[in-house]
Amino acid sequence: xxxAKLEEALLPPVVALLVALLVGDILILSFGxxxxxVYWQLLEGTWGNAYGFGQVLYKATTLTCTGLAVGLALRAxxxxxxxxxxxxxxxxxAALVGIALPAGIPSLVxxxxxVVASSLAGGIVGGIPGVLKARFGAHEVITTxxxxxxxxxxxxxxxxxxxxxxxxLHTAELKSGAVPRLSDVFPAFHGSAANAIVLLIAVVxxxxxxxxxxxxxxxxxxxxxxxxEAAEYGGVSVGGVWWKAMALSGAIAGIGGLNYVLxxxxxxxEGFAAGAGFLGIAVALVGRNHPFGVVIAAIxxxxxxxxxxxxNALVPKQMVDVLQAxxxxxxxxxxxxVRRALASLRSREPGAGSREIAAVPETQP
Amino acid sequence: MIxxxxxxxxFGAVYANRGASLDVAAREIHALVGENGAGKSxxxxxxxxxxxADSGRIEVDGKDVSGWTTADAIASGVGMVHQHxxxxxxxxxxxxxxxxxxxxxxxxxxxxxxxHDVQALVxxxxxxxxxxxxxxELTVGEAQRVEILKTLYRxxxxxxxxxxxxxLSPPEVHELWRVLRRLRDDGGTIVLITHKLDExxxxxxxxxxxxxxxTVGRLKTSDTSPREIARMMVGRDVALAQDSRAPxxxxxxxxxxxxxxxxxxxxxxxxxxxxxxxVSFSVAAGExxxxxxxxxxxxxxxxxxxxGLRHATGGTVLLDGTDVTRASVRARGDLGLxxxxxxxxxxxxxxxxxxxxxxxxxxxxxxxxxxxxxxxRIEAHARHLIEKFDVRPADATLPARALSGxxxxxxxIAREMAGGRSFTVLLAAQPTRGVDVGAxxxxxxxxxxxxxxxxxxxxxxxxxxxxxxxxxxxAVMYGGRVVAxxxxxxxxxxxxxxxxxxxxxxxxx
Numbered sequence: 001x002x003x004a005k006l007e008e009a010l011l012p013p014v015v016a017l018l019v020a021l022l023v024g025d026i027l028i029l030s031f032g033x034x035x036x037x038v039y040w041q042l043l044e045g046t047w048g049n050a051y052g053f054g055q056v057l058y059k060a061t062t063l064t065c066t067g068l069a070v071g072l073a074l075r076a077x078x079x080x081x082x083x084x085x086x087x088x089x090x091x092x093x094a095a096l097v098g099i100a101l102p103a104g105i106p107s108l109v110x111x112x113x114x115v116v117a118s119s120l121a122g123g124i125v126g127g128i129p130g131v132l133k134a135r136f137g138a139h140e141v142i143t144t145x146x147x148x149x150x151x152x153x154x155x156x157x158x159x160x161x162x163x164x165x166x167x168x169l170h171t172a173e174l175k176s177g178a179v180p181r182l183s184d185v186f187p188a189f190h191g192s193a194a195n196a197i198v199l200l201i202a203v204v205x206x207x208x209x210x211x212x213x214x215x216x217x218x219x220x221x222x223x224x225x226x227x228x229e230a231a232e233y234g235g236v237s238v239g240g241v242w243w244k245a246m247a248l249s250g251a252i253a254g255i256g257g258l259n260y261v262l263x264x265x266x267x268x269x270e271g272f273a274a275g276a277g278f279l280g281i282a283v284a285l286v287g288r289n290h291p292f293g294v295v296i297a298a299i300x301x302x303x304x305x306x307x308x309x310x311x312n313a314l315v316p317k318q319m320v321d322v323l324q325a326x327x328x329x330x331x332x333x334x335x336x337x338v339r340r341a342l343a344s345l346r347s348r349e350p351g352a353g354s355r356e357i358a359a360v361p362e363t364q365p
Numbered sequence: 366m367i368x369x370x371x372x373x374x375x376f377g378a379v380y381a382n383r384g385a386s387l388d389v390a391a392r393e394i395h396a397l398v399g400e401n402g403a404g405k406s407x408x409x410x411x412x413x414x415x416x417x418a419d420s421g422r423i424e425v426d427g428k429d430v431s432g433w434t435t436a437d438a439i440a441s442g443v444g445m446v447h448q449h450x451x452x453x454x455x456x457x458x459x460x461x462x463x464x465x466x467x468x469x470x471x472x473x474x475x476x477x478x479x480x481h482d483v484q485a486l487v488x489x490x491x492x493x494x495x496x497x498x499x500x501x502e503l504t505v506g507e508a509q510r511v512e513i514l515k516t517l518y519r520x521x522x523x524x525x526x527x528x529x530x531x532x533l534s535p536p537e538v539h540e541l542w543r544v545l546r547r548l549r550d551d552g553g554t555i556v557l558i559t560h561k562l563d564e565x566x567x568x569x570x571x572x573x574x575x576x577x578x579x580t581v582g583r584l585k586t587s588d589t590s591p592r593e594i595a596r597m598m599v600g601r602d603v604a605l606a607q608d609s610r611a612p613x614x615x616x617x618x619x620x621x622x623x624x625x626x627x628x629x630x631x632x633x634x635x636x637x638x639x640x641x642x643x644v645s646f647s648v649a650a651g652e653x654x655x656x657x658x659x660x661x662x663x664x665x666x667x668x669x670x671x672x673g674l675r676h677a678t679g680g681t682v683l684l685d686g687t688d689v690t691r692a693s694v695r696a697r698g699d700l701g702l703x704x705x706x707x708x709x710x711x712x713x714x715x716x717x718x719x720x721x722x723x724x725x726x727x728x729x730x731x732x733x734x735x736x737x738x739x740x741x742r743i744e745a746h747a748r749h750l751i752e753k754f755d756v757r758p759a760d761a762t763l764p765a766r767a768l769s770g771x772x773x774x775x776x777x778i779a780r781e782m783a784g785g786r787s788f789t790v791l792l793a794a795q796p797t798r799g800v801d802v803g804a805x806x807x808x809x810x811x812x813x814x815x816x817x818x819x820x821x822x823x824x825x826x827x828x829x830x831x832x833x834x835x836x837x838x839x840a841v842m843y844g845g846r847v848v849a850x851x852x853x854x855x856x857x858x859x860x861x862x863x864x865x866x867x868x869x870x871x872x873x874x
Contacts (some may be wrong), residue, residue, distance in 0.1 A: 214740075216733040219722070223715050232674060233704070233712040234727040235695030 009293065012338045013286050016330035023326045024319070031315045038314050045310020046303045052310065054182055054192025058259065059302035061198045065256025066280025067298050068208055069249040071289035075212060076245035077225035082129065082144030083253040084277025085151035086122040090254025091261040092155050093121035095268035098174025110177040118258050119251035125151055126250015127243055134239030140246065156270055170269035179263045195263030204255060209291040221245055253277065282328045366391040366554055367412070367523065372421035374407055381407035383578040394545055394555045396565040399575035400598055400801035402769055405558045409525050413445035414438035444521030446512045448528050454501035458494050459483045462515050486514055491544050505661055506537040524548065525556045530564060531827060534659040535862040542568045562591040574598055599802045623647035624685050624821035625790045631679035632666045640666040642845035648790070648821040653812065655836025655853065656825040659865050663845035664825045665707060668794045672704045673697045685789055698727055703781040707794035707825070713777040714765040721747035721761040723776050728785040750779040771804030778811055791815055794825045809835060829858050843867040
């Protein structure tokens, strides 16, 4: 990546964060608190101790999956609003595997089964809008939103009937496949939900990067997202890319369900995915649809989310929700604004104008 | 009347105007000429108030109006007719003309008065259009007249026209000249942006030539020649297309094997019956078949159907004897079909992709090893083609967006004609559109070289001069049909004009 491209990728989130901090200052002052103390508390409660850091890691893992899912679909030019349902479906499928298989099967055998089940379930939920779009031209924003309702209602129905455990809103516990908690290795993390699924997701992130930027399928997917007409001209089946990208996007969101169901609670619980799917849209936006950017953005949003609990004694934790929203709004505003500012800055650098670039003024006849 | 002096304007790092000037006298037709990217349109948009200049002075009628807005410009009688029509297709001609300058009676539109006013304007100017029809039902030539009417309706005395003939047939061009002369004789002033030298000679009174954003000269049309203008535009001597007609009898087409054979091809569209209607022709090895016609008569759809980008509802397409009517784009490419698409910004290039990536577009499956892109080979391939086709700047990591039109087209041509696979048939749609004179020379050379190498070339161009200069045979399309196929050596604009207008063969003779 060139310096210019890196500047363009990194500056908007930094600007957005600064704006959010400024708005946060005003909010904190209006509660009669000192911004410095609140921000210190926020950092102390997240990155300042092992438990807080573990919670950030745990939350960031799920957000990385949903952010990656949204970002990958956006690379193909598709807006996947359905990560919420895909995440829940993935988690539920993992719970089914855990309930159906008897205890005592070696983890090496059963863990891949969990991955397959959760990605398959998420992939199907994501793939349906993809197929509807490719085949009938149904807009994916509408279909993914609506499918969220269908999937979540269906899962709620199932756990209150067929898979009901008395007096709870969750399924029975998984019987096989142990995933170590971080606290098993480092006792300091005691009580935090962080677990080894984070390693699996790290692999998914790198694989997604490799897929997008190093493979022919990724080349074709990004071409479809940038210019579908040019991709079609380049021999790419645009509809094919659409449904495959949606299925892949759903699969990645689905795998995210493992973090809660397999790594943390060891059962599927109603509402475990609440908000994580939609926050994934923000994560993808701030992460500029780049797998590594998504990771950074997921850590940022996880920090804010966990930090909200840490500062609850000083200011209402909803303040952090406001900060998250401000980050998103500033980000959406900053991307074009920063690009414009950088362009005019570069044009003032000596020698910049002498380079033979002539793309703008004359329109095509 | 109008005086622009020392205008500078840049967009980010790109200079559009650097020290441009323009002097237009009242009651003259003034041609503003220059290659694509010379800064003509930018200068005229500054004059019409679309955006301000970075520096420089604009005077109209001796008054300094620098930095005015389009509203100011219109109020002072300066209006621009854009290359791309800005009309609402579902509204009638009258409604479009009055849009933004509506006459009201109370809260209601006064349609009767508007209709009356527009009719009067039509009478006065000779811009004949059916005022009660919807714009979507008009021909391109009529739509353009509506654009001009719209500008005049707002009181323009200075009319700026940006490449108005790009979409017109020869008779429509003559009609436009007649209208412009009449407007001038009635006291109007006209600035005509163009890069076609025959138009300059035909209609203008005086000329301003621009190159690289600056004004290089002002000429009286009666005292100059196309050759002199071309030299000023490019900065050196150039071979003009009309100098190099295909030598008569040089074509090997008779008896040669047809490489592209199109039989009874039909493309239906949702709106009208057939956009391509029962078209048959073949192109032999070592032949260029040119397709002439006013844009929008099925040429785009014909090329896309042959390329596999559009569903053919009937007929067959044979590629060197193989039926490819139902084959995918990729399969056709692998069978030796290359395609220079008419819109390189939409189809021919992924503008955000690097030159190296664009140079494998459509051939990506040939640069793949076990699913992964073979980056070493892609880079070597890009280096080779960039050097061979002298693409500037010679940096394979730049996005295609950063290149000039001519260099972008070189990327497309390099890929299609010298890329990772060999070809037997070339579809060249508007291959020189929006590129400068130097690049046109180069592209024409490439097409001739393909013919000499025994390839079959199907050339579609809105530029009749180009079709006549290159083609062994010329097919004319009108209303989705091929209405005539004539030998290129004897074809002329006068002969083809009536066909392009849909006049029957009998009347054309």
